[in-house]
Amino acid sequence: MTEEEKIIPDDKIDLRGVLCPINFVKTKLKLEMMDSGQVLEVMLDDGEPIRSVPKSVKEEGHKIVQVENLGNAYRLLIKKS
C-alpha cells in the first residue's frame, strides 16, 4: 500500500472475532447497503479470515484498494463495484 494515499472510508465494520464465512456475509450485506464507488473499512483477524475474505470480495466484483497490517489484525479498504 502507498502511504501517501489517504482514503477516507464512507462506512466501517469491525469483524475481529467473527468466524468465516459469517465475516464475509456481513461484509457483503454491508456493501449492499452502500452506493457504487463508496469505500468500506473492514477489520479482519489474521489467519483464515485474511486468507478467505479478500478472495470472496474479489469474486463479488468489488475492489480492495488498501491493506494495512495491524499486527494481529488487518484493515481492509473495499471500494464497492
Next chain:
Amino acid sequence: MAEKTATQRIDLNEMKSGGFIKQNQKDLFTVRLKVPGGRITPEKMAKIAEVAKKYSRMGFCHLSFRQSVEIIGVHIDDFDAVVKELAAVGQKVASCGPRVRVPTACGGCEYNPNGIMDTQSKALEVDEKFFGIPCPHKFKMGFSGCPIDCTRTREMDLGFQGVVYPVWSKDLCNGCTLCAKACQEGAIVSDKKGRPVFDESKCVYCGDCIRACPTDAWKDKKKGWLVRTGGKHGRHPREADAVLNFLPDNKVNDFIDATIKWYKENGKPKERVGSCIDRVGLEKFKKDVVDTFAKT
C-alpha cells in the same frame, strides 16, 4: 419368464461390462448404476427410486465409495426389467471386474470457487470413450479440479488433478501482501516493500494467490492437469506416482489411451497398473508413455 432355463432368462449382453454383483442371498444381486463424476439429475434419481422400490427385495440402495448408486437385492429374474425401466431416462448400469470403471470427479468448477479445471465434463467425456474396456485388472480414474484433491487422485490407477501456473507482474503490484497471506504453502513471502518473493519449489499450483490479488498482478499463465499413475486402495494401498505436470486438457484422452495400451501390454492378469509399475519400474512407464507427452 418362468418357462425359460437359467441361461436364457437373462440377456447376457446386458451383463458384459459387469455391474451385477452377486450377494450372499440366493439369486439376489446388487445392481450398480453408472453415475459418472457423481453428478445425477433429479429425473434419474426419481426413476432410480421408483425402480428400487419396485425391484429391491431388501428395500434399500447403497451409495458406493465411487459415486455410484447401487440397488441392493435385485432378483436375477428382474434384471431385464430393471435395465429396461432405467433406460427410459438414460440411466445405465455401471461395471465391475477387470475393466475400465466409471470415472469419479469432484463437484466441479462451475460452482466451486477453488476449481481450476472442468472435471465434470471431462469425466463424462472419458466415460463415453473408455468405459468398460477390458484390462488385466480393474482400472479406476478420477478427476479433481484443484490441489485440494477431493477425488483422491493419489488412489487412482490414473488420476488427473487441476493445476494453474501463476505469474506475477511487478507493474501491477501495489505491495498489499494479500498473496503471501493467501498462500498456504509458504511459496510466497513478502519482501520489505510488500512485494512477493516466489519459491516455485513450494508451490502446489492452486491459484490462491491469483484469486486473492486485488490488482491482478498475479495471473494464470497456463492451466492443465497433474497426472498421477499407479494408485490403488484395497488390502495393499499404493500411492500414485505424479508422472507429469500441466498436461493440456486436449491431451487427456491420448494419455489415457496410451496408459491403457501400456497396461494391456505390460500388466499380468489380476495385476493393477501400480503393481505392474513396481515390477517393471516407473522409468519404463515414463519412457514408454510419459515422455511423448512431456514435450507437448
